[in-house]
Amino acid sequence: MLSSRRSLHALAGAYALDALDEGAERKRFARHLRRCPSCAEELRGFREVATALAFAAAAEPPPELRMRVMAAVRDTRQLPPQAVPRWRFHGWLPRIPASGWLPRLATATSAIAIAAVVVLSILLSGTRQQLGSARAQGQAIAAVLAAPDVTAVTGPVASGGVTTVLVSPGQGELVVSTSGLAALPAGKVYELWLIGPYATQQAAVRRAGLLPPATAGLTAPVLASGLVAGDKLGMTVEPAGGTNQPTTTPILLLSLPART
Amino acid sequence: MLYVDQIEPDLPGLAPVPSPADGEGDCDQLLRLVAVGDQQAFELLYRQLARPAYGVIRRVLRDPAQSEEVTQEVMLEVWRTATRFDPAMSGAATWVLTIAHRRAVDRVRTEVAAAEREQKTAWADVGPGDEVADLVETTLDRDRVRRCLGALTEAQRQSITLAYYGGYTYRQVSMLVDATLAAIKSRIRDGLSRMRDCLGVS
16 A cells, blocks of 8 residues: 555656556546645646746747637637636735725625535535524625625645635634545544634634535535634644644645735 | 644645746736736737747647647637636646647647657657757746756656657656666656756745
8 A cells, every 4th residue: 555655656757747648547646646735746846847848948839820829719718717716816815906806806706606605505404403503604604705804715725625715804704615625534524723823822723613524525614703813724634523723734724814 | 732834834735836937927917817808918928838838849749730730729728728727736837838748748649640750859859949049038047957957867867858858658768768667757756856956946
């Protein structure tokens, strides 16, 4: 088992250069990649080396190619973004003033995505009692969505998947949802943390909730409150039921917007 | 006990990776505009990346007409899928050039006439960029790439250039240079690690 994992690691270079055999081997490594943050990191560096190799081989294409491509572009519709359009937020919101229309558009898109998840989670909840609590949580979440200062941030989870957070710094609340997280073994759970700027004291790391099991790759939104300026959102894998302090290395550490 | 300052550097994917390409930042910005349908931004992005894309496709495919065709497909794919670009995974230039190499390799591997390709030519022509004389503004310093390639062992350089510029699988490389699969795997990986350090990719 160990040796087969090690041999999978060794394929990162060949994978980065598209030099794996098509089919099973390539798929196997791609699957492994989702569960191996260090492989993903290595691959990222290798891909940049490949980029350097491409630049070093640069050659002038025929000038008419540009005209043909531009003509084709005019006639080609772009794909809609994926369910969680994470690129719109990552590294984008902090750079663009909040008055721009794009961030607001992005927030709206994400709010719709999250609202859809809320509805889904309510539909999926089985008993009347669960329905009641889902409704109550749904209302609390709706309050965050409706807050005038709501901002969306997303970040990749090191072990795969992405986390989308809607934050209302004014209300000190946030709504966390995820998609595509790696499935956990039985007895393990994803736990969220709010991590203060001076996290050298234990008190600066606060529990922010447990992610429910995913349905169709999505987790229903989790509401967390008690956000203070400078907090980051962290995520770790913990024993079922959660712990009081993180016991494993965070797989997510996301800066959250502060009150403006 | 959790110390943010201790854990942060170990977390992959949370900070944008500085790119070796100076123009990468521009490309990232442009690609964001492309994703909201900005054709002018696309044209600027084309100007930045068509040459490395065409260059690497040409390296793999050799045939100018086919290379042109694949470059057009790649650029159109960039336009269509810009909405799904994820800057957490890579810079824009890396994203585009990964697609370019991938499509070139796809073309080679699906071609029935793949066997007819001149393996020897790909083999002999391992130095990057020899046939391109007038490169006004490569975003990346070609000399530096050449120097870093030169710092590899001969075996590493051979494996990397055969795989990347030649478009061969590591299995094919192992047959070409008569080495074991394990040897080729580690030559590629070790060579890329050295290149990464040499180029200053973080």
